[in-house]
Amino acid sequence: MKKGLVLLTTLLFIATTALTGCGGGAKESGSSNGTTTPETKTDTKTETSSEPFDLKLRHTQVGESKKNRFNILQDVVKKTEGEIAGLSVKLDGVESEVNRKEKLRAEMTNGDPPDIFDAFGSPDVKLYAENGLVADIAPILDELGIKDDFLSHTQWEKDGKIYGLPVGASIEGYFYNKEYFEKNKIEIPKTLAELEAIAEKVKQDGKIPFAIASKDAWVPLMTTNNLWTYYAGADVTKGFAKGETKWNDPKMIEAFAKHADWLKKGYFKQGELGLEYATQRNQIINEEAIMMYDGSWATSVFADKAQSGKMHGKVGFFMMPPLNAGDGYSIMFDSNNGYAFSQKAIDDPKKREAIKAFIKNLYNEEMQLRGLKEDGVIPSMKVEQAKLNETAKGNDLLEAILAQMGEVKYTWPAFDALVQADVNTALSQQIQKMISGQATPQQVGDEVQKVQDEANAAE
């Protein structure tokens, strides 16, 4: 009897433990059983039902410099919650680089990404889409009638399907201290040689020519990327993944060598490899450095008096000039960053409706112009030039950027949208080695090409 009692108690304990462990799974499977496919939409039911449900939204608008972008997102979320009964959007802010290269990738591997998430169209989202993790939102865009309102979805398209939407577009170039240029009678450079002459003059003056913070390799690579498009051609990057062009081509090596030459001449801040991206702007703001190569998204920092301090209104913009005057400007212009949506969320009719409302509220002319005005983000949707100019009025920096875009001859997406992830890792490693003097330009080209060959062979 006693033996039986002990055994019974033990079994009960084990059963309780096991059932407790299974609790979460049971709940999840219940909710997934309750979902229906998009083909059997229950729109009317969703609109009238006020049963609470959550939508997880992963964004990267963290930190002071992204506060305007975050305000816009919060307004969109608030409006969406007001339109969809029972909806509660859970905002999950993660630093952009961590989200892109670590967190989101791990979530994708587990097959459990957030419902809406900040992502990069190419190559990331396309790879997730191949594995059925990201939803094709072309039907939603058709329903909303905005499919053709975007400047381009190329980086989000695969086999005629659209797997996400760019939140804005951007260009890259040099932000500079206008006052310093005027005081020292420096003209905007028209050739790379003129830019180098300015850098030398600034250095002789005891200032840092180019602000930089290279703890994250993509920051110095913005400069290198622009250099190699001038030396090896605007389309050279597109050929790497296809095996048509090579990283160790002599023209590419010339571009790496030019970057290395600027490093050798001390045109960048010393100790750049230990500095976080956010500190790059501080070098301009505290007038330690005179020029800074960055994306147009940095405009919001210089337009905000609280962030730019005494440099408010004193920062100008020019594009990296070509090798020879008259060759035409070649700049990075892409719309690779935006929002994508999980397939699981789209398969749930209530969530699908919420996502549709989110897209409607974020992707419209009003928000695009607000993004331009408050955050300096170039619209990813088609907006009349007159409206753009009107919105930029009063913001000299923004006006300068918009005006210069008209002078561009060649545009190209950033390299990370065109090469495989492991090539990006190798290039990041090699450029940092070059900066620290551990690799020559030739070694950079050779090492990256090795990884490129492996990546191409694996596809």
Place this chain on the structure above:
Amino acid sequence: MNKALRSPITYFLFLLPALVLFIAFFIYPVIVAIYYSFTNWNGFANYKFIGFDNYIRVMSKADFWASVKNNGFFILFSCFVQVPLIIFFSLLISNVKRLRGLYKTAVFMPSVMSTAVIGILWGFIYDPDVGLLNKILGKLGIDPIMWLSDEKWAMISILITNAWQWTGFYIVMVLAAILSIPKELDEAAMIDGATGIQRALKITVPLIMPIVSVVIMLSIAGAMKAADIIIVMTKGGPAGSTDVMTTYMMKHSIASFKYGYGYSISVLIFIFTLLITLAYQFLIARRAERIEY
């Protein structure tokens, strides 16, 4: 009742929950890691077995061996710098008559702080322009050092920060061992005319060797799995010079969509850790005498 407890089935049933958890969270992941390490899995679908290709590729990378070397630095720094300091400070605190609790709390504090906070805190100390260290060096007429940007200094900077974070935790452990030594032993030595240093070196230190052995063991394990402090402070930079095996694995698996390759690195970490701990156990720890008062 006694008969029931004598039945092996009862014991097995009591063990079952722990066994299930052990299999689910240790054995199963290890088997999965070994399985995928022989594939070219990209983290999603469709993979094929590629034999030892991943292992051959990892072993042929100079950067991987540089990261192994950095793990070695972690171990050596722990054993030959951190452990002597732990013993030294434990002996000091154990002899303090007043405010011993305050000292214990003060040294223990860093170990309860988040690594992110410590990384940022020390980031300020190491800042080349406004950091405390360079300010002090400046006063002494020494040129600023790029602590976290220069590959010559970055690793030692991290080792110092890591030691600062964990030394207090181990001091509390060693201190507990020192305070548990019967006072009579120390008093007897004192009566026999032993000096303070002699008593510390000839009586206290030998008696706390078992706990020091545990501290070394834990330090080795901690050194092999170090990652957070590196990610926060340097992200493995400059140019990979502070990468350890775990951060190297993260860069080349998750960030590169090469999970099969990443798993092969994780299996190697497992093997290396196992070999080092076994070697330590057999060559050193087992030789330590059992202490009986």
